[in-house]
Amino acid sequence: MESSHRNNLSINQTPNCAVQDFTSQLPSGILADIFTRLPIKAIVQCKCVRKTWCKLISDDHFSSNMYTEETPFTHIALMDVSYLLSRVGSSYLLEFEGKVHECNNPSTLVSMKLKSPIEELLPVGSSKGLFCLVEVSLHHDLFYINNPILEQYVVLPKAKRCSYEETCTMGYGFGYSPSTRHFKVIRIVTQLRVGFEALAKAEILTLGHDETWRNLDVSSIQYYFGSCAITLGGTLHWIVGKFVCTPDFKTITNISTDLIVGFDIDEERFRTILLPSALENQKKQMRLTSVGNCLCLGDYNESIFQIDVWRMEDYGVSESWTKTCIISTTWLNEYSVSSAPPMIGISEDDQDTFLISDLNNHCLISYNLKNNSWSKLEVHGTVLYGDFYPFAYDPSFVSMKDVFRGSQLRILQI
Amino acid sequence: MASSSSSSKTGLKKMLTLKSSDGDEFELEESIVIQCQTIKHMVEDGFSLIPLQNVDTKTLTKIIEYMKKHAEKTESNKEEIKNFNKEFVKGSFDDQFELVSAANYLHINGLMDLLCQSIADRINNKSVRAVREIFNISNDYTPDEEEKVRDEHKWAHEGGEFDESLD
Numbered sequence: 154m155e156s157s158h159r160n161n162l163s164i165n166q167t168p169n170c171a172v173q174d175f176t177s178q179l180p181s182g183i184l185a186d187i188f189t190r191l192p193i194k195a196i197v198q199c200k201c202v203r204k205t206w207c208k209l210i211s212d213d214h215f216s217s218n219m220y221t222e223e224t225p226f227t228h229i230a231l232m233d234v235s236y237l238l239s240r241v242g243s244s245y246l247l248e249f250e251g252k253v254h255e256c257n258n259p260s261t262l263v264s265m266k267l268k269s270p271i272e273e274l275l276p277v278g279s280s281k282g283l284f285c286l287v288e289v290s291l292h293h294d295l296f297y298i299n300n301p302i303l304e305q306y307v308v309l310p311k312a313k314r315c316s317y318e319e320t321c322t323m324g325y326g327f328g329y330s331p332s333t334r335h336f337k338v339i340r341i342v343t344q345l346r347v348g349f350e351a352l353a354k355a356e357i358l359t360l361g362h363d364e365t366w367r368n369l370d371v372s373s374i375q376y377y378f379g380s381c382a383i384t385l386g387g388t389l390h391w392i393v394g395k396f397v398c399t400p401d402f403k404t405i406t407n408i409s410t411d412l413i414v415g416f417d418i419d420e421e422r423f424r425t426i427l428l429p430s431a432l433e434n435q436k437k438q439m440r441l442t443s444v445g446n447c448l449c450l451g452d453y454n455e456s457i458f459q460i461d462v463w464r465m466e467d468y469g470v471s472e473s474w475t476k477t478c479i480i481s482t483t484w485l486n487e488y489s490v491s492s493a494p495p496m497i498g499i500s501e502d503d504q505d506t507f508l509i510s511d512l513n514n515h516c517l518i519s520y521n522l523k524n525n526s527w528s529k530l531e532v533h534g535t536v537l538y539g540d541f542y543p544f545a546y547d548p549s550f551v552s553m554k555d556v557f558r559g560s561q562l563r564i565l566q567i
Numbered sequence: 568m569a570s571s572s573s574s575s576k577t578g579l580k581k582m583l584t585l586k587s588s589d590g591d592e593f594e595l596e597e598s599i600v601i602q603c604q605t606i607k608h609m610v611e612d613g614f615s616l617i618p619l620q621n622v623d624t625k626t627l628t629k630i631i632e633y634m635k636k637h638a639e640k641t642e643s644n645k646e647e648i649k650n651f652n653k654e655f656v657k658g659s660f661d662d663q664f665e666l667v668s669a670a671n672y673l674h675i676n677g678l679m680d681l682l683c684q685s686i687a688d689r690i691n692n693k694s695v696r697a698v699r700e701i702f703n704i705s706n707d708y709t710p711d712e713e714e715k716v717r718d719e720h721k722w723a724h725e726g727g728e729f730d731e732s733l734d
Contacts, residue, residue, distance in 0.1 A: 174702065174703045174704050174705055175660065175661060175664035175665075175702065175703070176664070176702050176704055177704070178664070178668070179664060179667065179668065180668075180671065182671075183667055183668070183671055183679075183683065186679070186683045187683045187686050187687045187690070188687075190683060190684055190687035190688075191687050191690060191691055192691070194723045195690060195691050195692070197720045197723035198695055198698075198720075198723050198724065199690070199695075199698070200716055200720065201695045201708075201713060201716050201717055201724075202695050202698050202699055202704060202706075203699075203704050203705075203706065203707055203708075204707045204708060204712075205707070207716060265722075268722070302720075303719070303720070304719075304720070304722070566719075
């Protein structure tokens with residue numbers, strides 16, 4: 154049967170060679186190498202060419218191994234978190250052709266709008282090609298796990314909020330445990346209590362394993378949590394703080410953001426990490442990110458338009474915080490919001506770059522730490538309105554049916 | 568002529584012989600051949616006649632042409648090498664697949680990179696039908712199965728123009 158197909162297709166071949174499908178004779182590793190050099194859309198199209206191509210692309214090995222330092226593409230997800238201001242948030246996937254640090258000024262990025270299972274979901278995080286999104290309501294949190302490329306998703310069991318008469322802050326995290334091959338979602342609800350310190354409760358759900366949320370021991374971490382976690386080496390990290398609030402809940406006094414809390418996804422244990430001692434008792438506006446294998450802190454000073462970047466050279470050792478650079482944020486000079494701009498660190502070829510959301514000018518700033526130079530990245534095909542936060546993202550072509558094989562999770566198609 | 572600083576310490580250029588699967592022999596300087604990791608390891612093991620059972624004369628000739636040119640690589644001839652690479656990948660697909668298999672077997676990383684990128688560039692932006700025709704790929708999907716795979720990823724097949732040409 155195959156040969157008759159070949160004959161049908163053999164129109165424009167050079168006459169001196171036998172008509173042959175050479176791709177079928179290539180070792181799958183070479184074919185995979187060729188695919189990794191294609192943009193996501195072309196890879197998805199290749200699944201339709203031939204069953205063996207589809208199988209190769211859908212295999213876990215392909216997605217797990219394709220995004221290495223040598224891969225010509227870098228992917229970043231831009232998630233709009235401004236839905237809270239009653240606007241509809243959209244998300245985009247940016248595909249950089251070439252290294253981020255080599256992007257010229259002005260550079261154009263290819264973007265794809267990411268489909269979300271439902272509108273107005275708040276991004277929690279991404280891991281191995283899956284996004285975790287949450288629908289926040291008065292009564293519960295409803296989490297969605299979504300593969301935007303394959304347009305598949307699952308809905309997790311509802312998580313109850315604390316008694317809804319109370320005011321809470323929420324911390325969320327999504328991560329993967331390589332040793333058990335499980336994805337986990339964690340939520341930390343911190344209740345604000347008049348005149349008292351915060352009261353935190355934490356729950357965790359192992360995807361495809363737990364039917365209900367499990368309680369975690371949080372006696373050591375009675376703080377309020379920043380909403381999204383930064384993943385580094387199997388640990389989720391949040392900037393946390395302590396405060397006491399006034400009776401009307403409107404003013405929060407005694408704010409001190411003086412810690413990072415880490416949560417080991419494997420062992421399900423919390424730890425605390427101190428901030429640079431130079432920042433103690435200072436007014437701070439911080440963003441946590443990672444670059445290379447180090448935790449990084451950007452401390453934004455709006456009065457002098459600069460971000461001091463601190464890097465923790467030796468993980469967990471607070472003495473190893475080093476001020477790596479000072480980013481002069483001249484492009485933010487009309488920045489109306491006084492909080493630190495969202496940023497993400499990217500390491501390639503020993504070059505560290507920060508991508509910083511410029512919410513005022515609706516673009517991304519690429520800041521090269523080596524040359525202390527910055528350039529504006531134009532995003533092709535869209536205008537970035539809203540509060541866009543950059544997230545690290547490694548595409549996955551593995552069907553969620555395979556990721557959660559054998560579990561009770563129902564895979565739905567968007 | 569390739570001037571090699573990394574050739575033998577005595578100043579004499581060490582020569583090696585590569586033998587193709589067709590039995591043809593090619594004598595080359597060691598400094599040129601060691602771009603190929605597989606041969607490099609054999610040289611380290613003391614071989615000086617290297618039989619390559621998986622590489623025919625036609626393919627080996629092309630690979631030697633590549634290695635000779637790339638052995639001349641310096642800071643100043645980057646443009647020349649770039650043009651050489653561009654010409655090098657112009658051959659037919661059959662030749663390219665032979666070359667890529669051989670480059671993989673011989674572990675010539677630079678050549679692998681060049682060929683895989685060149686093949687990827689030919690696939691990119693092409694319609695599924697054009698990709699099949701370009702590479703002589705037999706469609707092993709039934710029409711129903713193919714429809715289903717397309718349906719699963721509608722977005723990837725919508726919007727934007729796909730190139731139906733076969734070049």
